[in-house]
Amino acid sequence: MRTKAFGLLAVCALLTGCLGGTQETDQGRNADAKEITLTIVANAALGGKNARGANWLQNWVVPKFTELQKAKGVTATIEFEQNGAGDEDFKTKVALDLKTGGGGDIIEIDGIWLGELAQAGQVKPLDEVVGTGTNWDGWNQIPQAVQALGEFDGKRYGVPMGTDGRVLFFNKKLFAQAGLPADWQPRSWQDVLDAGTRLKALPGVTPIQLNAGTAMGEATTMQGVLPALAGTGRPIHENGKWQGDSSNVKDVLGLYQRIYGGGLGDPVLQQEAKGRDRSFTLFSENRIGILLESDYFWRSVVEPKNGVAKMADRDSAVGWALVPARQAGAGVGGQDFVSMSGGGVRVINPNTKYPRQAWELMQFLNSAEAVKESLAGTAQLTQRQDVNDEVLKGDPVLSFVAEKVLPITRYRPGLADYPKVSAALQQATADVVSGKSPDDAAKAYREALVKAVGEDNVG
Structure with a gap:
């Protein structure tokens, strides 16, 4: 035996x-x-x-x-x-x-x-x-x-392998016309809305572009909903659950309502098939005041020589700032400022x-x-801080992202259900932009979320 x-x-x-x-x-x-x-x-x-x-x-x-x-x-x-x-x-x-x-x-x-x-x-x-x-x-x-x-x-x-970061870009020329500072750094959502209100007085200017709706796809989620949600203190997925119609989600949809229902954003632009590209052009033409985007916007969109929406005076006309939490300390981990990265x-x-x-x-x-x-001689964020310190020292925005944004950033949950959740979030913002209340949009979002991932997976 x-x-x-x-x-x-x-x-x-x-x-x-x-x-x-x-x-x-x-x-x-x-x-x-x-x-x-x-x-x-x-x-x-x-x-x-x-x-x-x-x-x-x-x-x-x-x-x-x-x-x-x-x-x-x-x-x-x-x-x-x-x-x-x-x-x-x-x-x-x-x-x-x-x-x-x-x-x-x-x-x-x-x-x-x-x-x-x-x-x-x-x-x-x-x-x-x-x-x-x-x-x-x-x-x-x-x-x-x-x-x-x-x-x-x-x-x-x-x-x-490398990453990016999201910041608020703003047009310094429009800010000067509206009496706003060139070194603007909002510390709450209200600060952003207040700046938008000042910009609203300028003829032909859309004060704020916060990506919304389904036409902009994942750009709505990454350059809109998720940074805002991080600013409320809760990520979209935690403890094995997707966030449903929580007070945090309603706060984010409320922010969208204040922008698009309050005349601070262009609701029609959010529904256009090429709305995001159009927003880039409008910014480069000094017709959008504030825009939330990744560093891609600086290095590839408004880049003076090869950008898709060239700004000859980019280096002097474009400002940048950290994305504020709803209010100081309200962001994930008690942060004052937030970002998302891929x-x-x-x-x-x-x-x-x-x-x-x-x-x-x-x-x-x-x-x-x-x-x-x-990098082949290009300036782009890498995963390594020592490399960033060397290759980005001549680029103020990319250095800013490397030094100030990357230490506080967050990432999308790498789960199979994420694309379905993202689509539901996009639709919720579309509902608000088209006039639905944040509460009703949040309720519809939860219903779509439950259908997509199951009741047991919704918190």
Whole structure:
């Protein structure tokens, strides 16, 4: 009997790790291999989608890392799997690869997909894949708020690739005409509304643009509802529940009512198919006073030479400010100011044959040298504070976002139901813009939310 029991335990240990011995073995498998092959998967293609990133991976990362491995006596074959698909198609491909035990060793994903993949068991926390070796000095250069992009349920799954931040942009020329300060920094929603009231006196000017409605899609949620909701002290998802028709949601819809029902915003613009693009043009033509947007607006929209709505005098005419909470201290975590951010994350495939080497490649991809090289001379926010300090020092807005916004930012919940929740929030703002009361819009939102995610998942 003792012999049989020992045999069963030995088989159990070999097959399932029930004695606790195989997890570290799995994490350390092939750790001393002298010949390795690692594949990086990204939704980028040379000469196509995300071409700059593709060029960096293919022509800098691959040869550089191969060379570094050769110096250690390791023959490394690093492959870059290019893709140029739509985001949802790429997501489907990644999920299918992971589900069937395939896929690349390092995979670039949108941060909003992380929770869904984690809940499905298709990606795992870094320390489960790599082991205790995830202690890395690079973490000290990634602000904690930015690290959250690669975290789910309190566990670290990946390394953020970069991010952005949302601020209030304002037209200094219009502010001067309205008698408002060039160094404006509102400290409450009321301060923003008061500035809007002053701007309302200017002919042909829309005082405030806060994205609303379904035509603007996710821009309504990310540049409107979620920052405002964070300013009430509660995120859209907490403790496993989606926020329903709470007082916080009603406060946000009340803000929309005060803007669009009070003549401070243009309700028609929110319903136009190209309303967001139109708002960019109007701002550049000095016809919108205040606009909530990401740093993309500064570096790509009103950029004087190549922007989609060029402003020749951008550097002197455009001001920026932190997004205030409803009132001081009312924001999430007791914050006075709030923001929302997005971005990508690199994860290690749990099925990799070379977990330790994949982690070494991951560290290299996110090293200061590699991150700077990936920018190809452009000014853009990165995940690393040391890189930001160097490459953004000549850009006042991006430096402001890196120093002031990233430490306080929040991210969308990376859950499968989020797109349905976002759509319901967009419709709620559309209802208010078209004249429905905040209470009625909130009630309709809850009904749509329950239908989308189930009563048990609504708080």
